[in-house]
Amino acid sequence: MSKLGVGIIGCGNISTSYLKLAPLFKSLDLRAVADINMSAARAKAEEFGVRAETVEDLLKASDIDVVVNLTIPDAHFAVTKAILQAGKHAYSEKPFVLSIDEGKELRDLAAAKGLRLGSAPDTFLGGAHQQARSLIDAGEIGRVIGGTAHVMNHGMEGWHPNPDFFYNPGGGPVLDLGPYYVTNLIQLVGPVKSVGALATTTFAERTIGNGDRKGETLTVKTPTNIHALLEFHNGATITLSASWDIWAHTHRNMEIYGETGSLIVPDPNFFGGTVEKAGEQGGFAPLDATDHPFGVTNLKDNAGNDRANYRCAGLADMATAIDEGRPHRCSLELALHAVDVMLSILKSSDERRMLDLTTTCDQPAALSPDEARALLA
Numbered sequence: 001m002s003k004l005g006v007g008i009i010g011c012g013n014i015s016t017s018y019l020k021l022a023p024l025f026k027s028l029d030l031r032a033v034a035d036i037n038m039s040a041a042r043a044k045a046e047e048f049g050v051r052a053e054t055v056e057d058l059l060k061a062s063d064i065d066v067v068v069n070l071t072i073p074d075a076h077f078a079v080t081k082a083i084l085q086a087g088k089h090a091y092s093e094k095p096f097v098l099s100i101d102e103g104k105e106l107r108d109l110a111a112a113k114g115l116r117l118g119s120a121p122d123t124f125l126g127g128a129h130q131q132a133r134s135l136i137d138a139g140e141i142g143r144v145i146g147g148t149a150h151v152m153n154h155g156m157e158g159w160h161p162n163p164d165f166f167y168n169p170g171g172g173p174v175l176d177l178g179p180y181y182v183t184n185l186i187q188l189v190g191p192v193k194s195v196g197a198l199a200t201t202t203f204a205e206r207t208i209g210n211g212d213r214k215g216e217t218l219t220v221k222t223p224t225n226i227h228a229l230l231e232f233h234n235g236a237t238i239t240l241s242a243s244w245d246i247w248a249h250t251h252r253n254m255e256i257y258g259e260t261g262s263l264i265v266p267d268p269n270f271f272g273g274t275v276e277k278a279g280e281q282g283g284f285a286p287l288d289a290t291d292h293p294f295g296v297t298n299l300k301d302n303a304g305n306d307r308a309n310y311r312c313a314g315l316a317d318m319a320t321a322i323d324e325g326r327p328h329r330c331s332l333e334l335a336l337h338a339v340d341v342m343l344s345i346l347k348s349s350d351e352r353r354m355l356d357l358t359t360t361c362d363q364p365a366a367l368s369p370d371e372a373r374a375l376l377a
Protein backbone atom coordinates (compact mmCIF):
# COMPACT_ATOMS: atom_id res chain seq x y z
CA MET A 1 0.00 0.00 0.00
CA SER A 2 1.07 3.61 -0.49
CA LYS A 3 1.66 5.65 2.65
CA LEU A 4 -0.61 8.55 3.56
CA GLY A 5 1.08 11.92 4.10
CA VAL A 6 0.31 12.95 7.69
CA GLY A 7 0.34 16.44 9.19
CA ILE A 8 -0.21 17.46 12.83
CA ILE A 9 -1.94 20.59 14.15
CA GLY A 10 -1.06 21.17 17.81
CA CYS A 11 2.55 20.76 18.94
CA GLY A 12 2.09 20.45 22.71
CA ASN A 13 2.66 17.64 25.17
CA ILE A 14 1.08 14.71 23.34
CA SER A 15 2.52 15.55 19.90
CA THR A 16 5.83 14.00 20.98
CA SER A 17 4.18 10.55 21.22
CA TYR A 18 2.67 10.85 17.73
CA LEU A 19 5.96 12.07 16.21
CA LYS A 20 7.92 9.32 17.96
CA LEU A 21 5.52 6.46 17.24
CA ALA A 22 4.18 7.17 13.71
CA PRO A 23 7.25 5.55 12.09
CA LEU A 24 6.20 2.20 13.64
CA PHE A 25 3.30 2.02 11.17
CA LYS A 26 3.65 1.24 7.50
CA SER A 27 0.69 3.35 6.32
CA LEU A 28 1.91 6.62 7.89
CA ASP A 29 4.46 9.15 6.65
CA LEU A 30 4.52 12.10 9.06
CA ARG A 31 5.61 15.09 6.98
CA ALA A 32 4.70 18.40 8.65
CA VAL A 33 3.54 20.01 11.90
CA ALA A 34 1.71 23.28 12.66
CA ASP A 35 0.58 25.24 15.71
CA ILE A 36 -0.86 28.69 16.40
CA ASN A 37 2.38 29.09 18.33
CA MET A 38 4.95 28.90 15.50
CA SER A 39 7.87 28.42 17.89
CA ALA A 40 6.20 25.23 19.25
CA ALA A 41 5.86 23.93 15.68
CA ARG A 42 9.47 24.80 14.84
CA ALA A 43 10.79 23.05 17.96
CA LYS A 44 8.98 19.77 17.14
CA ALA A 45 9.89 20.01 13.45
CA GLU A 46 13.55 20.37 14.29
CA GLU A 47 13.50 17.55 16.84
CA PHE A 48 11.80 15.07 14.50
CA GLY A 49 13.05 16.16 11.06
CA VAL A 50 9.69 17.25 9.58
CA ARG A 51 8.48 20.60 8.14
CA ALA A 52 7.08 23.36 10.37
CA GLU A 53 4.16 25.16 8.72
CA THR A 54 1.50 27.70 9.62
CA VAL A 55 -1.90 26.02 10.10
CA GLU A 56 -3.06 27.64 6.84
CA ASP A 57 -0.12 26.31 4.82
CA LEU A 58 -0.41 22.81 6.30
CA LEU A 59 -4.06 22.69 5.24
CA LYS A 60 -3.04 23.69 1.70
CA ALA A 61 -0.07 21.29 1.42
CA SER A 62 -0.54 18.89 -1.49
CA ASP A 63 1.51 16.11 0.13
CA ILE A 64 -0.69 15.97 3.26
CA ASP A 65 -3.63 13.52 3.05
CA VAL A 66 -4.67 13.28 6.70
CA VAL A 67 -4.33 15.82 9.49
CA VAL A 68 -4.18 14.89 13.16
CA ASN A 69 -5.81 17.38 15.53
CA LEU A 70 -3.75 17.57 18.74
CA THR A 71 -5.08 20.92 19.94
CA ILE A 72 -6.89 21.47 23.24
CA PRO A 73 -10.50 20.19 23.63
CA ASP A 74 -12.05 23.63 23.18
CA ALA A 75 -10.44 23.91 19.70
CA HIS A 76 -11.16 20.33 18.52
CA PHE A 77 -14.39 21.11 16.63
CA ALA A 78 -13.15 24.22 14.78
CA VAL A 79 -9.81 22.67 13.83
CA THR A 80 -11.34 19.35 12.66
CA LYS A 81 -13.91 21.31 10.63
CA ALA A 82 -11.13 23.34 8.96
CA ILE A 83 -9.25 20.10 8.13
CA LEU A 84 -12.31 18.60 6.44
CA GLN A 85 -13.12 21.87 4.64
CA ALA A 86 -9.56 21.76 3.26
CA GLY A 87 -10.39 18.36 1.72
CA LYS A 88 -8.23 16.25 4.03
CA HIS A 89 -9.10 13.25 6.20
CA ALA A 90 -9.16 14.15 9.92
CA TYR A 91 -8.20 12.28 13.09
CA SER A 92 -8.73 14.02 16.44
CA GLU A 93 -7.37 13.54 19.93
CA LYS A 94 -10.04 12.98 22.56
CA PRO A 95 -12.53 14.22 23.49
CA PHE A 96 -13.67 14.19 19.84
CA VAL A 97 -16.10 17.15 20.29
CA LEU A 98 -17.85 18.90 23.16
CA SER A 99 -21.44 18.55 21.93
CA ILE A 100 -23.46 16.04 19.91
CA ASP A 101 -24.45 18.80 17.45
CA GLU A 102 -20.78 19.52 16.73
CA GLY A 103 -20.18 15.81 16.09
CA LYS A 104 -23.15 15.56 13.73
CA GLU A 105 -22.02 18.63 11.80
CA LEU A 106 -18.56 17.08 11.32
CA ARG A 107 -20.12 13.72 10.35
CA ASP A 108 -22.24 15.41 7.66
CA LEU A 109 -19.29 17.46 6.38
CA ALA A 110 -17.05 14.38 6.12
CA ALA A 111 -19.80 12.42 4.35
CA ALA A 112 -20.46 15.26 1.88
CA LYS A 113 -16.78 15.45 1.02
CA GLY A 114 -16.14 11.69 1.00
CA LEU A 115 -13.52 12.00 3.75
CA ARG A 116 -12.70 9.80 6.75
CA LEU A 117 -13.05 11.10 10.28
CA GLY A 118 -11.59 9.27 13.25
CA SER A 119 -10.77 9.93 16.88
CA ALA A 120 -8.60 8.77 19.75
CA PRO A 121 -8.52 6.93 22.05
CA ASP A 122 -6.95 3.95 20.32
CA THR A 123 -5.65 2.27 23.47
CA PHE A 124 -8.54 -0.23 23.26
CA LEU A 125 -6.59 -1.74 20.35
CA GLY A 126 -3.84 -2.66 22.84
CA GLY A 127 -2.82 -6.26 23.47
CA ALA A 128 -4.44 -6.55 26.93
CA HIS A 129 -7.76 -5.02 25.85
CA GLN A 130 -7.94 -7.16 22.71
CA GLN A 131 -7.17 -10.22 24.86
CA ALA A 132 -10.11 -9.32 27.14
CA ARG A 133 -12.25 -8.78 24.04
CA SER A 134 -11.37 -12.18 22.56
CA LEU A 135 -12.16 -13.89 25.90
CA ILE A 136 -15.58 -12.21 26.05
CA ASP A 137 -16.29 -12.93 22.37
CA ALA A 138 -15.35 -16.59 22.94
CA GLY A 139 -17.91 -16.80 25.80
CA GLU A 140 -15.23 -17.44 28.46
CA ILE A 141 -17.14 -15.46 31.14
CA GLY A 142 -20.61 -15.79 29.63
CA ARG A 143 -22.81 -12.80 28.92
CA VAL A 144 -21.46 -9.65 30.59
CA ILE A 145 -23.87 -8.52 33.30
CA GLY A 146 -21.92 -5.93 35.25
CA GLY A 147 -18.63 -4.34 36.14
CA THR A 148 -16.77 -1.42 37.66
CA ALA A 149 -14.38 1.17 36.25
CA HIS A 150 -12.37 3.48 38.47
CA VAL A 151 -10.09 6.30 37.37
CA MET A 152 -9.30 8.35 40.43
CA ASN A 153 -6.29 10.42 41.48
CA HIS A 154 -5.49 14.00 42.49
CA GLY A 155 -5.49 15.65 39.08
CA MET A 156 -3.15 16.97 36.41
CA GLU A 157 -1.81 20.28 37.72
CA GLY A 158 1.16 18.59 39.39
CA TRP A 159 2.86 17.59 36.11
CA HIS A 160 1.30 19.36 33.08
CA PRO A 161 2.86 22.82 32.54
CA ASN A 162 -0.39 24.25 31.03
CA PRO A 163 -3.18 22.36 32.87
CA ASP A 164 -5.90 25.00 32.26
CA PHE A 165 -7.90 22.82 29.81
CA PHE A 166 -8.20 20.00 32.34
CA TYR A 167 -10.26 22.25 34.67
CA ASN A 168 -12.36 24.04 32.02
CA PRO A 169 -15.63 22.75 30.52
CA GLY A 170 -14.54 19.98 28.12
CA GLY A 171 -11.99 18.77 30.67
CA GLY A 172 -12.55 17.20 34.09
CA PRO A 173 -11.93 13.51 34.71
CA VAL A 174 -14.97 12.31 32.75
CA LEU A 175 -14.17 14.07 29.47
CA ASP A 176 -10.39 13.83 29.84
CA LEU A 177 -9.83 10.26 31.11
CA GLY A 178 -13.37 8.96 30.64
CA PRO A 179 -12.82 8.45 26.88
CA TYR A 180 -10.34 5.61 27.57
CA TYR A 181 -12.71 3.86 29.97
CA VAL A 182 -16.00 4.46 28.17
CA THR A 183 -14.53 3.50 24.77
CA ASN A 184 -13.04 0.30 26.17
CA LEU A 185 -16.35 -0.58 27.83
CA ILE A 186 -18.14 -0.06 24.49
CA GLN A 187 -15.63 -2.30 22.69
CA LEU A 188 -15.98 -4.99 25.41
CA VAL A 189 -19.70 -4.83 26.21
CA GLY A 190 -21.34 -2.84 23.39
CA PRO A 191 -23.23 0.46 23.23
CA VAL A 192 -24.71 2.22 26.27
CA LYS A 193 -28.46 2.73 26.65
CA SER A 194 -28.79 5.10 29.61
CA VAL A 195 -26.75 6.76 32.36
CA GLY A 196 -27.26 8.30 35.79
CA ALA A 197 -24.66 10.19 37.81
CA LEU A 198 -23.74 12.51 40.65
CA ALA A 199 -20.92 14.98 40.05
CA THR A 200 -19.32 17.37 42.55
CA THR A 201 -16.34 19.73 42.80
CA THR A 202 -14.33 19.48 46.01
CA PHE A 203 -11.55 22.00 45.30
CA ALA A 204 -12.48 25.39 43.77
CA GLU A 205 -8.86 26.16 42.83
CA ARG A 206 -5.76 24.25 41.66
CA THR A 207 -2.11 25.34 41.87
CA ILE A 208 0.23 24.55 38.96
CA GLY A 209 3.12 22.42 40.22
CA ASN A 210 5.46 22.24 37.20
CA GLY A 211 6.95 24.38 34.43
CA ASP A 212 7.18 28.16 33.87
CA ARG A 213 3.82 28.85 35.54
CA LYS A 214 4.59 26.87 38.75
CA GLY A 215 2.70 28.44 41.69
CA GLU A 216 -0.03 30.02 39.49
CA THR A 217 -3.60 29.30 40.66
CA LEU A 218 -6.41 28.12 38.33
CA THR A 219 -10.15 28.35 38.96
CA VAL A 220 -11.92 24.97 38.54
CA LYS A 221 -14.87 25.33 36.14
CA THR A 222 -16.01 21.73 35.71
CA PRO A 223 -16.95 18.88 38.10
CA THR A 224 -13.95 16.87 39.33
CA ASN A 225 -15.56 14.05 41.34
CA ILE A 226 -18.08 11.91 39.43
CA HIS A 227 -19.89 8.66 40.22
CA ALA A 228 -21.93 7.25 37.35
CA LEU A 229 -24.01 4.17 36.56
CA LEU A 230 -24.11 2.95 32.94
CA GLU A 231 -26.83 0.68 31.57
CA PHE A 232 -25.76 -1.14 28.38
CA HIS A 233 -28.03 -2.34 25.56
CA ASN A 234 -27.11 -5.96 26.43
CA GLY A 235 -28.54 -5.41 29.94
CA ALA A 236 -25.21 -5.03 31.78
CA THR A 237 -24.95 -2.34 34.48
CA ILE A 238 -21.52 -0.88 35.16
CA THR A 239 -20.28 1.68 37.70
CA LEU A 240 -17.82 4.38 36.59
CA SER A 241 -16.01 6.52 39.16
CA ALA A 242 -13.88 9.33 37.76
CA SER A 243 -12.25 11.74 40.18
CA TRP A 244 -9.38 14.19 40.49
CA ASP A 245 -10.24 14.85 44.15
CA ILE A 246 -8.93 11.56 45.57
CA TRP A 247 -5.52 11.07 47.26
CA ALA A 248 -5.62 7.26 47.47
CA HIS A 249 -7.89 4.27 46.85
CA THR A 250 -7.67 0.49 46.36
CA HIS A 251 -9.99 -0.15 43.39
CA ARG A 252 -8.79 -1.88 40.22
CA ASN A 253 -9.10 0.11 36.97
CA MET A 254 -11.69 -2.15 35.39
CA GLU A 255 -13.54 -5.32 36.40
CA ILE A 256 -15.99 -7.06 34.09
CA TYR A 257 -18.48 -9.57 35.50
CA GLY A 258 -20.06 -12.27 33.32
CA GLU A 259 -22.63 -14.97 34.03
CA THR A 260 -19.89 -17.63 34.41
CA GLY A 261 -16.77 -15.67 35.38
CA SER A 262 -15.04 -12.32 35.83
CA LEU A 263 -12.14 -10.42 34.28
CA ILE A 264 -9.81 -7.77 35.66
CA VAL A 265 -8.76 -5.53 32.77
CA PRO A 266 -5.68 -3.29 33.14
CA ASP A 267 -5.75 0.50 32.80
CA PRO A 268 -7.39 1.36 29.44
CA ASN A 269 -5.26 4.52 29.29
CA PHE A 270 -2.46 2.15 28.21
CA PHE A 271 -2.12 -0.56 25.57
CA GLY A 272 -0.53 -3.31 27.68
CA GLY A 273 -0.79 -4.92 31.11
CA THR A 274 -2.03 -8.21 32.47
CA VAL A 275 -5.58 -9.53 32.23
CA GLU A 276 -6.78 -11.63 35.19
CA LYS A 277 -9.61 -14.14 35.05
CA ALA A 278 -11.80 -15.97 37.57
CA GLY A 279 -14.33 -18.73 36.91
CA GLU A 280 -17.33 -19.93 38.91
CA GLN A 281 -15.03 -21.07 41.76
CA GLY A 282 -13.67 -17.52 42.18
CA GLY A 283 -10.00 -16.65 42.67
CA PHE A 284 -8.43 -14.44 40.01
CA ALA A 285 -5.39 -15.78 38.13
CA PRO A 286 -3.21 -13.67 35.83
CA LEU A 287 -3.29 -14.81 32.21
CA ASP A 288 -0.21 -15.10 30.00
CA ALA A 289 -0.10 -12.36 27.39
CA THR A 290 -1.10 -13.38 23.88
CA ASP A 291 1.23 -12.77 20.91
CA HIS A 292 -0.59 -9.49 20.22
CA PRO A 293 2.09 -7.00 19.07
CA PHE A 294 0.32 -4.02 20.71
CA GLY A 295 0.88 -5.57 24.15
CA VAL A 296 4.67 -5.72 23.86
CA THR A 297 6.60 -3.28 26.07
CA ASN A 298 8.43 -0.80 23.84
CA LEU A 299 9.29 2.21 26.00
CA LYS A 300 9.42 3.75 29.46
CA ASP A 301 6.97 6.44 30.60
CA ASN A 302 8.01 9.65 32.41
CA ALA A 303 7.90 7.81 35.75
CA GLY A 304 10.25 5.09 34.44
CA ASN A 305 7.55 2.39 34.14
CA ASP A 306 7.80 -0.10 31.23
CA ARG A 307 4.92 0.54 28.84
CA ALA A 308 3.45 -0.81 25.65
CA ASN A 309 2.70 2.41 23.73
CA TYR A 310 1.35 2.12 20.19
CA ARG A 311 -0.40 5.51 19.98
CA CYS A 312 -1.08 6.12 16.27
CA ALA A 313 -2.49 2.57 15.95
CA GLY A 314 -5.99 4.00 15.42
CA LEU A 315 -4.66 6.49 12.89
CA ALA A 316 -2.75 3.71 11.08
CA ASP A 317 -5.88 1.54 11.07
CA MET A 318 -7.81 4.46 9.52
CA ALA A 319 -5.11 5.00 6.86
CA THR A 320 -5.11 1.27 6.03
CA ALA A 321 -8.93 1.19 6.02
CA ILE A 322 -8.95 4.03 3.45
CA ASP A 323 -6.62 1.96 1.25
CA GLU A 324 -8.64 -1.24 1.75
CA GLY A 325 -12.07 0.42 1.50
CA ARG A 326 -13.26 -0.94 4.87
CA PRO A 327 -14.55 0.81 8.03
CA HIS A 328 -11.94 2.04 10.51
CA ARG A 329 -12.10 1.05 14.16
CA CYS A 330 -11.59 4.45 15.88
CA SER A 331 -14.68 5.70 14.09
CA LEU A 332 -16.74 8.84 14.35
CA GLU A 333 -19.77 6.80 15.49
CA LEU A 334 -17.78 5.22 18.34
CA ALA A 335 -16.25 8.57 19.40
CA LEU A 336 -19.59 10.39 19.21
CA HIS A 337 -21.33 7.70 21.26
CA ALA A 338 -18.57 7.92 23.90
CA VAL A 339 -18.98 11.73 23.98
CA ASP A 340 -22.75 11.25 24.35
CA VAL A 341 -22.14 8.94 27.35
CA MET A 342 -19.77 11.42 28.99
CA LEU A 343 -21.88 14.54 28.39
CA SER A 344 -25.00 12.70 29.53
CA ILE A 345 -23.21 11.73 32.75
CA LEU A 346 -22.62 15.41 33.54
CA LYS A 347 -26.14 16.38 32.44
CA SER A 348 -27.69 13.60 34.51
CA SER A 349 -26.04 15.03 37.60
CA ASP A 350 -27.20 18.57 36.74
CA GLU A 351 -30.78 17.35 36.24
CA ARG A 352 -30.64 14.72 39.02
CA ARG A 353 -32.24 11.98 36.84
CA MET A 354 -31.30 9.01 34.61
CA LEU A 355 -30.96 9.91 30.91
CA ASP A 356 -31.42 7.78 27.78
CA LEU A 357 -28.70 8.29 25.18
CA THR A 358 -29.59 9.71 21.78
CA THR A 359 -26.72 8.00 19.90
CA THR A 360 -25.50 4.43 19.51
CA CYS A 361 -22.76 2.64 17.56
CA ASP A 362 -21.61 -0.82 16.55
CA GLN A 363 -18.92 -2.47 18.66
CA PRO A 364 -15.67 -1.73 16.80
CA ALA A 365 -14.29 -4.84 15.07
CA ALA A 366 -11.79 -6.76 17.22
CA LEU A 367 -8.14 -6.39 16.16
CA SER A 368 -6.45 -9.79 16.06
CA PRO A 369 -2.68 -10.20 16.57
CA ASP A 370 -2.26 -10.83 12.81
CA GLU A 371 -4.33 -7.78 11.87
CA ALA A 372 -2.26 -5.66 14.29
CA ARG A 373 1.03 -7.03 12.87
CA ALA A 374 -0.15 -6.11 9.38
CA LEU A 375 -0.35 -2.44 10.46
CA LEU A 376 3.29 -2.34 11.54
CA ALA A 377 6.19 -1.30 9.31
Ligand SMILES: NC(=O)c1ccc[n+]([C@@H]2O[C@H](COP(=O)([O-])OP(=O)(O)OC[C@H]3O[C@@H](n4cnc5c(N)ncnc54)[C@H](O)[C@@H]3O)[C@@H](O)[C@H]2O)c1
Binds near residue numbers: 013095
Ligand atom coordinates in the same frame (compact mmCIF):
# COMPACT_ATOMS: atom_id res chain seq x y z
N1 LIG B 1 -0.82 15.29 27.41
C1 LIG B 1 -1.20 14.05 27.39
O1 LIG B 1 -0.61 13.15 28.02
C2 LIG B 1 -2.37 13.63 26.53
C3 LIG B 1 -2.58 12.28 26.39
C4 LIG B 1 -3.60 11.86 25.55
C5 LIG B 1 -4.39 12.79 24.93
N2 LIG B 1 -4.21 14.10 25.10
C6 LIG B 1 -5.13 15.04 24.42
O2 LIG B 1 -4.39 15.70 23.39
C7 LIG B 1 -4.84 17.05 23.27
C8 LIG B 1 -3.65 17.97 23.46
O3 LIG B 1 -3.11 17.76 24.75
P1 LIG B 1 -1.68 18.33 25.14
O4 LIG B 1 -1.40 17.85 26.49
O5 LIG B 1 -0.70 18.07 24.05
O6 LIG B 1 -2.03 19.91 25.20
P2 LIG B 1 -1.00 21.12 25.17
O7 LIG B 1 -1.68 22.27 25.79
O8 LIG B 1 0.33 20.70 25.69
O9 LIG B 1 -0.80 21.40 23.58
C9 LIG B 1 -1.83 21.87 22.74
C10 LIG B 1 -1.19 22.63 21.58
O10 LIG B 1 -2.22 23.01 20.66
C11 LIG B 1 -1.97 24.35 20.23
N3 LIG B 1 -3.25 24.93 19.83
C12 LIG B 1 -4.30 25.25 20.63
N4 LIG B 1 -5.32 25.73 19.89
C13 LIG B 1 -4.91 25.70 18.61
C14 LIG B 1 -5.52 26.07 17.36
N5 LIG B 1 -6.78 26.56 17.32
N6 LIG B 1 -4.81 25.90 16.22
C15 LIG B 1 -3.55 25.42 16.25
N7 LIG B 1 -2.91 25.06 17.40
C16 LIG B 1 -3.59 25.19 18.56
C17 LIG B 1 -1.34 25.03 21.43
O11 LIG B 1 -0.59 26.17 21.03
C18 LIG B 1 -0.47 23.92 22.00
O12 LIG B 1 0.85 23.92 21.46
C19 LIG B 1 -5.95 17.24 24.32
O13 LIG B 1 -7.20 17.07 23.71
C20 LIG B 1 -5.69 16.12 25.31
O14 LIG B 1 -6.89 15.68 25.93
C21 LIG B 1 -3.19 14.56 25.88
